Amino acid sequence: MNKQKLELRFRELSQILVNDINKDGFWTGKLSSSALGVAVTIAAFHFHSSEQHKQEIQLGFTWLKNNINTDGSYGDTSESMGNTSTSLLVYAALNLYSHQDASLKQLQAQIAVYLLQNNIDINSNRVANAILEHYQKDYTFSVPILTLCALCGIPEKDAFKKIPHLPFELALMPRKIYRLLNLSVVSYAIPALIAVGIVIFKKKKSGRLAKWIRSSAEKKALRILHKSMPSSGGFLEAIPLTAFVSLSLTNAGYGNTDVVKKGIVFLKRMQREDGGFPIDVDLSTWVTSLSIKALGHKKEEVLNSGQKEKLIAHLKSVQNKTIHPFNGTSPGGWGWTNFSGSAPDGDDTPGAILALLQLAPHHTIADEVLVGGDWLLKLQNNDGGFPTFSKGWGKLPFDQSCADLTGHAFLAIVTILHHFHGKLSKKQIRDYMRSLDKSIKYLQKKQREDGAWLPLWFGNQHTPTHENPVYGTARVLSYLNDAKELSISHQNLTKTIQSLCVKAEQFLTEVQNKDGSWGGDKNITGTIEETALSVAALQTGKYKAQCDKGLEWLDVYYRENGLVSAPIGLYFASLWYDEKMYPLTAYLDAVVRSLRK
Numbered sequence: 001m002n003k004q005k006l007e008l009r010f011r012e013l014s015q016i017l018v019n020d021i022n023k024d025g026f027w028t029g030k031l032s033s034s035a036l037g038v039a040v041t042i043a044a045f046h047f048h049s050s051e052q053h054k055q056e057i058q059l060g061f062t063w064l065k066n067n068i069n070t071d072g073s074y075g076d077t078s079e080s081m082g083n084t085s086t087s088l089l090v091y092a093a094l095n096l097y098s099h100q101d102a103s104l105k106q107l108q109a110q111i112a113v114y115l116l117q118n119n120i121d122i123n124s125n126r127v128a129n130a131i132l133e134h135y136q137k138d139y140t141f142s143v144p145i146l147t148l149c150a151l152c153g154i155p156e157k158d159a160f161k162k163i164p165h166l167p168f169e170l171a172l173m174p175r176k177i178y179r180l181l182n183l184s185v186v187s188y189a190i191p192a193l194i195a196v197g198i199v200i201f202k203k204k205k206s207g208r209l210a211k212w213i214r215s216s217a218e219k220k221a222l223r224i225l226h227k228s229m230p231s232s233g234g235f236l237e238a239i240p241l242t243a244f245v246s247l248s249l250t251n252a253g254y255g256n257t258d259v260v261k262k263g264i265v266f267l268k269r270m271q272r273e274d275g276g277f278p279i280d281v282d283l284s285t286w287v288t289s290l291s292i293k294a295l296g297h298k299k300e301e302v303l304n305s306g307q308k309e310k311l312i313a314h315l316k317s318v319q320n321k322t323i324h325p326f327n328g329t330s331p332g333g334w335g336w337t338n339f340s341g342s343a344p345d346g347d348d349t350p351g352a353i354l355a356l357l358q359l360a361p362h363h364t365i366a367d368e369v370l371v372g373g374d375w376l377l378k379l380q381n382n383d384g385g386f387p388t389f390s391k392g393w394g395k396l397p398f399d400q401s402c403a404d405l406t407g408h409a410f411l412a413i414v415t416i417l418h419h420f421h422g423k424l425s426k427k428q429i430r431d432y433m434r435s436l437d438k439s440i441k442y443l444q445k446k447q448r449e450d451g452a453w454l455p456l457w458f459g460n461q462h463t464p465t466h467e468n469p470v471y472g473t474a475r476v477l478s479y480l481n482d483a484k485e486l487s488i489s490h491q492n493l494t495k496t497i498q499s500l501c502v503k504a505e506q507f508l509t510e511v512q513n514k515d516g517s518w519g520g521d522k523n524i525t526g527t528i529e530e531t532a533l534s535v536a537a538l539q540t541g542k543y544k545a546q547c548d549k550g551l552e553w554l555d556v557y558y559r560e561n562g563l564v565s566a567p568i569g570l571y572f573a574s575l576w577y578d579e580k581m582y583p584l585t586a587y588l589d590a591v592v593r594s595l596r597k
């Protein structure tokens with residue numbers, strides 16, 4: 001595309017972006033509705049009070065009727081292919097009312113056909129085997145899924161017999177040693193460990209010793225759960241997690257506790273007009289930092305001084321300023337949303353740091369940025385990579401270091417060094433440089449032979465393994481390219497970065513589709529997100545032909561379809577979502593970077 005066409009597209013996209021700023025001066029976005037969220041919340045409402053929540057339950061069933069796939073399945077979004085876990089949860093929720101509603105019975109019959117085609121007979125004890133085999137050693141989702149099924153009467157006999165116990169008594173141990181306990185759930189899911197663990201204990205036989213230990217631990221574990229609950233009522237602002245906790249405690253005899261009462265109020269507030277529920281309340285911090293990043297060097301053409309001041313104030317206000325009650329992390333990090341259930345993480349923190357540095361006079365944000373930088377240093381794992389929430393949790397993939405977060409943290413630290421070098425002590429400079437060195441060694445180790453990196457939180461539904469090397473590679477490459485533009489007084493580091501970038505560029509050019517687009521991997525249907533991210537990453541001047549071809553594809557696709565978001569997010573254990581601002585921010589970033597050349 002020529003510069004004039006790019007300028008016109010920039011104006012159009014940036015106007016859409018500005019129009020999406022909320023009344024408080026930042027971006028909220030909109031997550032896709034989730035069949036899993038609907039099913040689990042219907043069950044939570046039913047067990048709490050089927051009469052009191054009758055309207056919300058019926059509205060949820062209406063959403064489910066309107067969003068079933070043609071093969072009788074449910075996916076994680078309305079645009080997702082079906083999967084057995086979500087379909088099974090919907091079947092279970094329907095089972096609470098199908099005996100009195102013929103339309104729900106018919107819906108169940110459709111799902112049952114799909115499940116049977118996927119080797120799950122809902123009337124047999126193979127239900128537990130199939131789910132446990134799918135999730136393997138990670139009980140984060142498998143045990144709550146099976147618990148919900150059992151509570152809904154699936155299968156009818158001995159439903160709890162094959163469900164593994166969750167050792168909720170381990171929650172009584174000091175938080176700092178959780179990572180040493182070899183837990184079978186991810187760090188994110190301690191509330192589920194407690195609540196689901198307690199209801200399984202109540203419903204399933206235990207040995208004498210285990211029964212004594214768990215009986216004595218029960219009330220103490222509930223107190224820990226209560227202390228970790230945010231004022232919003234939503235654990236991590238997540239609908240499925242909060243619903244699993246609420247329905248489990250209700251069935252364990254704790255329906256009158258504040259945890260359940262506040263959780264139910266949170267869930268009712270989250271239901272949409274059409275009956276759907278998102279996976280989480282929103283990703284406001286993340287989409288705000290993406291929006292600022294996308295505007296790049298042209299932000300002054302789009303944002304006035306008042307808008308910038310509001311954005312700066314908002315980002316400063318949502319930085320964590322105390323020891324976080326959920327996971328005990330130190331002050332300085334940012335979570336994904338401004339709501340109280342958010343926990344600081346290794347992607348939003350560098351995103352917020354970079355956004356502030358892009359928007360504000362640096363002397364006005366030095367305290368926030370430097371505390372955020374120190375928080376990142378504390379998060380870095382011994383392998384040199386950065387995890388999402390907690391250092392040292394390495395048993396399950398969710399908690400391990402990953403390339404895309406490491407690249408993001410690397411850029412944030414390089415940028416801090418570049419702008420604040422004169423204000424840092426010699427020790428701080430050494431610590432930052434040591435972190436950078438470890439990060440690059442990690443990225444070097446994790447780069448595949450073909451030049452690709454795999455992300456943790458972002459997959460592609462259409463690749464055979466559901467991995468997304470295009471997303472991971474494009475993100476890391478962009479971070480490294482941006483870092484190269486800043487001064488790094490380390491010759492070997494610079495050489496290694498250049499070597500990594502060359503291999504990553506080769507990968508992206510080799511997997512570009514013939515039509516100019518990029519999907520999650522070679523020969524995968526293109527999306528706005530993956531194509532735009534790839535174009536942005538390749539803006540070094542050497543790949544003009546590939547970038548132009550990608551921009552032409554984006555232009556045609558956008559004119560024909562608009563800003564269609566794709567299920568590109570991978571959440572928890574293969575739980576998909578899409579976000580309406582992803583295609584907008586990715587496309588705008590690609591256009592702005594193209595105009596800079």
